[in-house]
Amino acid sequence: MQLVEQYVRLFAGRPNLKQGTPADISLAEVADILYCTHRNATLTLKKMQNQGWLHWQPGRGRGNRSVLTCLLAPDDLVFTVAKELVQKGDIQGSRQLIGQYQQEWQGLEEDYSRWMSSQFGLSVSREKGNGERVDTLRFFVSGPFRILDPIRVLLRSQTHLVKHIFDTLVRFDPATRTIVGQLAFFWESDELGKEWTLYLRKGVLFHHGRQMNAEDVCYSLLRLMEAPSRHRWLTHSIQSVQAIEDHIVIVTLQQPNHLFLHALSKEYVSIVPKDYVVQMGEGFAARPVGTGPFKVIRNDDSMLVLEAFQPYFAGRPFLDRVELWCVPELQDEAETNHLQLLRCTTGAGIVPEQDGVWNGVSRHEQSFQYVSLNGAKPGPLHDLSFRAAVAAILSGEALRADLKGSRQPVEAWGEAVPFLPEEEMSAFLKNGKDCDYSGEKLLLYTYPDLDHVEDAMWIQARCAQYGIPIEIVYVDPEELAQSAMLREADLIVDSANVDERLELSLLEFVYAEALSIHHHVDEQGRKKVEKQMKSLLEAKTKTDREDEMKKILAILQKRHTFVPLYSNRIEMQAHPRLSGISLDAYGWVDFSRVFVRA
Template sequence: MKIRRHYLTIRRAFPNIQEHSPFEVTTQELANLLDCTHRNMVLLLKRMQQEEWLVWEPKRGRGNRSSLSFLLSKEQVALQEAQEMMQKQDLNAALALLQQNEESPLVRDKFQEWLSGQFGFHSEVQGKRRTDILRFPLPQAIYSLDPAAIHYTGESHLVNQLYDGLVRIDPRGEQILPQLAHAWEVDATRTRWTFYLRKGVLFHHGRELDSSDVKYSLERLNQLAPLGLYSWVYSAIVAMDTPDDTTIRIQLAEPNEAFLAFLTTNRASIVPQDACTAAGEQFGSKPIGTGPFRLAGNEQGVWILEAFAAYFQGRAFLDRVEVWTVAEEATRENQAELQSFQIMHNARLSDMAAERWQQVRQSGMTCKFITVNEQKKGLLANPAIMAAVDKAIERSELLKLLSGDVIEGVNSFWPDLEENPLQQHAEADFEMIKRELASSGYRGESLVLATIPQYAADAEIIRQVCERSGIPLDISLIPAEQFKGSARMSADLLLFAIMLDEHRELRLIDLYKSMQQHALPDVHDMLEQSIRAILSETDRSLRTNRFIDIEDRLKARHSLLFLYRKHLKTAFHPSVRGISLESLGWVRFRDIWFT
């Protein structure tokens, strides 16, 4: 409410005046504070008095001093304003109001206490009908819910609730299970795959799924994201035909043992041809799938999902899910209220809070690492300097600066198979590192580290460590959608992260294909031959051995520099039932219910 902000401006102008203590001031002096006319100021004072925020006793004459008494403190009014913003579904604005104003340290606790009652699980009863609602914050912006256009984990999570694929994978990544397809087969060449669709599966707009939608979805993916995530899989589809409404045959250019696993990812979600064509570029904000929830609305960064009653695997227990996207900076500044949410992803709780919650340590983890741009002619073309830079990025110092129970050292994309687990590093000797750099031929020149904006904090910590080793780093932040392109090729070092979960093989192949862009010819060819061997290998253990061989070769030449890994946790209140985790360790909304 704008008039509250006017009151706050006036109240802050008299910080030494206590509530209920009359003082004299002219109406024109107040008008000057708000940069308004005398007449408008009179109207505002009358309105504020009606709201019982102040008492105003005017004196006749424009220059006479009136009597004014404040009844509400600026903290009380700021709290009311923040609460109203929240009720209008604008949590970001509410948090920003509290952070930017001088009274925020005093009023924030009260707001957090009030806010905790707004998030979590609620039931609304109208007559005999009960509506179960889950509301929770997401510390990310949502740009698109089109499976062909998503880039971030928050988007990926919501896409999982809205769409289905032909098949799905179990959380351990060991078994492919039916989903929209109830059965499938592959021919002896392992290049021709046939899928048989369930009958009666409905899209959210009421039309029944058929095989032409599957064909359209895969063709559309190739058109919209020719260089997107896992594009090396779907770009190898050379033909598709649909002999009937429930059968689709897919012809690959060559055998690809990752193909079926790719179809379990949300990138391969099935979309309706008619709705996509009608919506065009707007489909990402008006998504339609076959999933257990449908998008009911999106305003002020609040995404509302409603249970899809006709879902082919049974209706969800929850009626509605409200996902409130919160700026990541605001979330860091407001950790206290997060402890009142009934489901939290990637949670890090204090010991006291952890006692009140049940926590699931997810099977997946994120792994941060650096790769060297070997295509760039410069310092790192010298193997001795490359090895010295690897040592200069002192891992023990990184871990010290990062801290936290979920951060660990890592030396492999397969830490679960390491014979010699990574030991704690000794205290860093930066003077010795500087001497080794000097002996390698390094003379203090700057290096460029490129990464995406989401990893800016990690890049800054790496810069600090390199600075202590005597290496000045310039950080280049490149948007995620451009990072795979030529924009990164002017950098010396590239900071990546990878999720090690049930899709690990797919993610690693995607990474190595990306690394081919900035590898020397012999390394490019080694990667190409190794990837081909992996994709033609039906034995999973032999594929793993080949992955580890690639990793060992890249580490030996110091072109792959492991940094650290982060275990992910999902915390939930004891009242939540039916918790099960899907890809990326997020809770499947369809399964949860409350007591």
């Protein structure tokens, strides 16, 4: 960086310098321009010449001036060095360099962003030396992934990566909608569904080389039970965990739970290596080790790099690497357009292919955006009648009509409240019918992400039409996951994690401490939900569980605890050479299934 600054200063210090044209200059003049000694000036010029930026011919003898030929224009040099930094993996350094000079040269930042965009997608290259082909899938993200510990992740993007680094004891197959084996290949329970015996695969390796055993499984479950994790609800029914042999574990529950295996399939219950977690301490969050198809080989402020785990027990991934580059401005642009592009670039030894028909992949997210109403907090929303009025005002249908974009009707659990004509809502509030509201300001908390900001501002404007002032407070996800902050808010705009495991998704929606519903249900509603949740866990058949789910949702809707706003429609265009691309319920690609055709 300093050498680049010195080159730019040298070029600016002699206005008559032109790229590629020799110019007479003395070493003393160079030293004056660079504010350094003659010796340092000589060393600096030598470094620049070694880099191929200039040619320096020192004068020989008294009175003979030296000759300087600058081979690169300063803006071209900055652009070139910025690209070299990216190719070396120093994305933060590259962005800082461009930021330092973007005001000086018009178009520099635009050219840089255009070049960075060309690096997005799939890169097919050859390794130096052996010529082996390397398939790399590359994405842009808004920030670094400092937390990839399964019991600590909060965002869906973090959870998706955890699925590739770790494995759970069992997994849910969306195609068959059944639980299938993963680290455990067989299991059985007693008649009551209280004692479960799990049989573990042998020879499964963690990324650091050690074989997984029953002690790791016990440690992972107990760690989640005892840690201050927002996901402890998954282990609330566990009474004890015991390793019988190296590959047999018995889990005893406090009460029957026929959704226990579904809970074990959740990413937060991934199995971790006891020795490595203890050794790494807090460092485990950023440099985790699991048994999954990909291992972390780099994780810093510039990028997260996942590499295929060769001895993966379920079969090595087809991709060799997955890179997530921290370039907020490009990732934000992709989110704004709601369109992800997987382009293909070719490296040495790969014959370029003419672009064919790009493959379109799309999916309606099962997760949905909602606003919760805090009926547990003393204040206006504690009044059920006032909550009903506010819920009617915050119609998902009206929001989607106004904001448009990729917002679609919620399909996961349906709308929570019917849409009321505006004249009915206006009269309801104007007359103060059945509610005691005196114009108090309500606090709305949400994230500073673009979609959350748009939703929050719409809610603010919508409520203002009916005389309800809203103050918006933007906080980071880690902050908003704090119980005290969730209880303090009158309203929260958040998203619910919903996938094909509908019953488990509902349990998470109600019980996860990082979500507002857990803290916003009023006392009467909480008692009713608890009673139905017990029946849900004890229900043995799918039909019975579906009936219990409907009853729980009916309680939440009748208590006006939340209003579903919309689900997103995710769209992706994939290069013709990419195969195995499908979107999961959260709109993400399973990296382990993607492969590149010749």
